[in-house]
Amino acid sequence: MMRQYLGRLARALDFDPSLSRQVVQEVEDHLRETIERDPVADRLEAERRAVAKFGDPLAIAAQFAAVSLAALARRVAFAAVLLIGAVFIAMKARLAWYGVMQCPLAEDMRALSGIVLTIDRWAFWLALLTGAAGWIYIDSRRAPAALTREYRARLRRFSVLCLAAAAALIVCVAADGLLTVLRLIGAQWSVAFVVPLFSVAIEIACAGVLVSYLRAMAGRTTRAACLTPAA
């Protein structure tokens, strides 16, 4: 009976596999201790009583869902700001490299480059502002005891901010890639070009990591939503 109960709890917590493993281990220890201390001689009866006292696994999993999503949301918010910062450093490093290597923009590329640069700047600042707003929004509020409607609405608003930040960051990285191509297209090929190309690769990786975080968040939220009534 205890095994079945732990299996049900593990399945209910499968939205967060590492949390599920930890909680199942903790609960198993708890149930074993309860059974050992139960004066009733019948082991099966002791297991039944221990499981009944512990409560409904779905209700417990729903409370853990709030804890798990709060932790993930904080990680996503922190990662978003950190990744946007990393993109900024990569951009500045590339510009510094252009200065050192004296790699000017070709005259016929200046007009197009100006437009792309404007888009790039706006997209970067939008990513930074929405990312920072998301972080402040989720970090300034305490995680509730349960996955309530209000909390799910809060997570939705946070996700919208993060999606806006990710979309703006993707536009910014794409613009950076285009600006790099425009800068290097007319120049004589050199091994030193690895530096700006590598900086663009870092930016692409940062955007990719942010998107993967958001996908993880969306997946966990969807799976956890099954534990609570629809809003």
Added chain:
Amino acid sequence: MFRGCSGSSAASSKAGTVEGEMLKGHLDMIVLAALAPGPAHGYAVIEEIKRRSAGAFDLPEGTVYPVLHRLEQAGLLAGRWVTAESGRRRRVYELTRRGEHALAERRAVWEQFSDAIGGLFKGSRTGKRPA
């Protein structure tokens, strides 16, 4: 007896539900207070709550674990895995410095609230309407 957070309150009275909600609202403080004497694992925390409340707080035991995790996430508790004498791995929680401060704050607020409510009840003990 206060019954809280079970989710199976169909048969419970309205008063019982209110008591459950009341308990839920103070669960963080109850768990922090239960850990004030020293580090303990989940089972011991639940036993301590039952013992110190003289059995008044009869929670579904599973509701305490999400609270322990949430308080740990908030930095009020620190958890670590240890091996018990039985050979089983178990997670032990203890108050952090922040947790101690949070408990002291909540205790002060609770005492103020309790005194105020006590004063109100004292005034209405006879049940007579003011003239």
